[in-house]
Amino acid sequence: MNISFLSNLYKDGVKNSLRENVFIISNLIKEYGRDEYQQIFKDSDMRFNIIELDGKVIYDSRKYNEEEKLENHRNRREVRDVRNIGIGFDIRKTTISDEIMAYYAVERINKEGEKIIVRVSKNYGETLKMLKIILLAELLFFTILNFIIHSFYKNYLKRDLYQKIEIIENFLEDKGNGENLYFEEDPWILNLWDVVQKWQKQNLENIVNLNREKRILHQIITSIDSSICLFDEKLQLIIKNSKFNYLYEKDKSYYLNLIKDIEIIDIMKKAILEKQNQKTEVYVLRLKRYFSVNIKFLEQDQRYLLSVKDITQTRGMIEVQKTFISNVSHELKTPLTNIKGYVIALEDAPEPLRAQFIKTIKNNIDKLENIIIDFLNISKIESSNIVNIEKIPVSRLKTELHAVLNERIKTTNAKISYNLNLLNKENELKIDFEKVLTILKNLVENAIIYKNNSTPEIEISIIETKNRYKIGVKDNGVGISSEDIEKIFERFYRVDKARTSNKAGTGLGLSIVKELVERCGGKIDVISKEGKGTIFIFTILK
Structure with a gap:
């Protein structure tokens, strides 16, 4: 055991x-x-x-x-x-x-x-050798221990017990009651040995339980996403996990020498001075990061438990959410205001203008619908990490893509061609169909929206390798300036807003594309020049 x-x-x-x-x-x-x-x-x-x-x-x-x-x-x-x-x-x-x-x-x-x-x-060979040495040492130790116990028992205890037994026997004989008293062979020693065995078994069980609990406690401390430090009443370090070691000096134990940053030290000093719990958020200038600092005063043992958690990303997400809500409000407000204004104007408008007003209202409704669809897509992407890989015929992808873009293709007479280089003869793709369809829909739709004066011509190429697909979407549109290329995947960013504000875009299309590509285990690049068209190239894992 x-x-x-x-x-x-x-x-x-x-x-x-x-x-x-x-x-x-x-x-x-x-x-x-x-x-x-x-x-x-x-x-x-x-x-x-x-x-x-x-x-x-x-x-x-x-x-x-x-x-x-x-x-x-x-x-x-x-x-x-x-x-x-x-x-x-x-x-x-x-x-x-x-x-x-x-x-x-x-x-x-x-x-x-x-x-x-x-x-x-x-x-692991050296470890096995060490275990064998430990086993041999245990065997040798218990052999010697058994020999000592046996010698002690034989030469001292047994003789002493026999002498006591004789005294008891003589005493009982004198009283006339000895005829009913008898002993099995060494009953006291046997009872003592039973007690020792039970004690040894219980001790070994306690050792196993203690080590298991110690192991569980170590796993808990090392797995949490906070730095944990326990200080004694003299403010010397007792134990610390390995999280955020960059906050501490090596081989130091006193808290003033151990903790690197004055922002955390100040909170610790306050807890020590007031002998009370402290919890606050601090910005550590040296690291340019935000931390949540929590100090518990353990009154019974006069100890201090310090926990530090990095909340930089959380604060960043809060700011992103605020910006997102603000942008959502702005994007929804514009078409709603237009719809309301034209509906009011429609009541008293002369007949020649009514059709124009109705068309404007319809365009704003389409814009509102596009905004809501993009918001739902963003929400869906953020709430699910699941990638559903299945075999899809290329013909189905083409049909679905043309179906969702049918109105735009008809309106602009856009031409979409395909260049396929697949390893399988069945012309099947192992992809998350819904995600890839959304990616291609957004890229092709952008190519049609940002067209040049000529008819939009879009080429979709798919190259299959052993473990991934390389997909390109090439257009003959207006192109993207070098300054804009670095920003086009940001949420709500639109190129040349003054020129494209009437296109019903939300500025979310390319950010959705980038997030979906990354969810599929790939990345996306852009090659473009103003007036010369754009090529989006992305990879996805099978």
């Missing part, structure tokens, strides 16, 4: 160590290329791989530039587990060196937005 407990404890330790390494590496691969992090890890004793979802090794820190020689890892247990549950862990002998290795793997997104598997490994 003890060795099983120790084995599980060491496995958990190795697993946690590998998990931390994966966290570090995942952050690196989001920012750097393989040459850069190979430079970082070339002399490290830590080995890690980057593996595609189909098992192909595309990077190995120990066999750099030799990855093509490595066999496919799709059947490795940890890789299979990643595909099934998102996390994989295994301990086994390697096929090359017969070393026992521990592997930990997770699914991540790389710098190019692709889903990959990051796997780290560590030699």
Whole structure:
């Protein structure tokens, strides 16, 4: 039981160590290329791989530039587990060196937005050797202990007990009651041994429970999204989790030396002076970030519990929501005001103007409908991360796209052509149909709206690779200036507002496109020049 407990404890330790390494590496691969992090890890004793979802090794820190020689890892247990549950862990002998290795793997997104598997490994052989040594030491210890107990019992306790038994027997014989008194072999020792065994069993159960609770507490502390510090009555650090380590100095324990930023220190000082709980939000100038600081005064132990949470993103979302609501109000107000004004004017308008007023009212209703549809699309995108991949015939995509744009195509005589380069002969696409249709609808609609004086000509190209599609939408429209290209994916941003205010646009179309492309695991780029048309190119994963 003890060795099983120790084995599980060491496995958990190795697993946690590998998990931390994966966290570090995942952050690196989001920012750097393989040459850069190979430079970082070339002399490290830590080995890690980057593996595609189909098992192909595309990077190995120990066999750099030799990855093509490595066999496919799709059947490795940890890789299979990643595909099934998102996390994989295994301990086994390697096929090359017969070393026992521990592997930990997770699914991540790389710098190019692709889903990959990051796997780290560590030699587990030394750990097994240590466990065997511990087992041998336990066996030796209990063997010696049993020998000592046996010798003590045989040479002292047994003789002493026999002497006491004889005294009791003599006493009972003198009283005439000894004939009914008898003892089984060493009954007191047997009872004592039963007590010791029960005590030992209870102690071992308590140790297991304590370690389990300690492990659970550690997992809770390390998993929360706040930095936790506990200080004693002398304001010396007792325990701290690893969250937001950039707020603290290394190897310091006194709170004034430990905490880097005066904004947090001031709140701590107030809690110490008043011996009361403190909770407030602060802006840390050094980091240019907002934090929620909460200090609990534990009166019974005279201790202080400090928790710090980064709320920069939350505050940013609040500002985004305020801006969104303001823009929504403005966008809805304009067509509603126009409709109301023309309805009033329609009552007394002469017959020649009534048709013109009705047409204007209809245009504003169409604009209002477009605004509401775009708002619903934004809300739907933000409330769901689900991507429904299914096989869709290209013909269905063409039919649906023409159906939703039928009125605009007829009005402008727009011409839409397709250039397909697919790997399958059935002309099928493995995509989230609804999302891709919305993306193409918005891009083609923009191409028609921002047309040049000539007839709109739009070419949609779809190129299929092993694990993704590259889709382009090319037009012969007015183009986009270099200043506007950087802003066109922002919500409510419209190019040349004075020239396009009558187009019924909301400024949400391209922001919807960008968010949908990213939800499908891809990214979008723009190539454009004023007066020369525009090309939108985006990729999506299969």
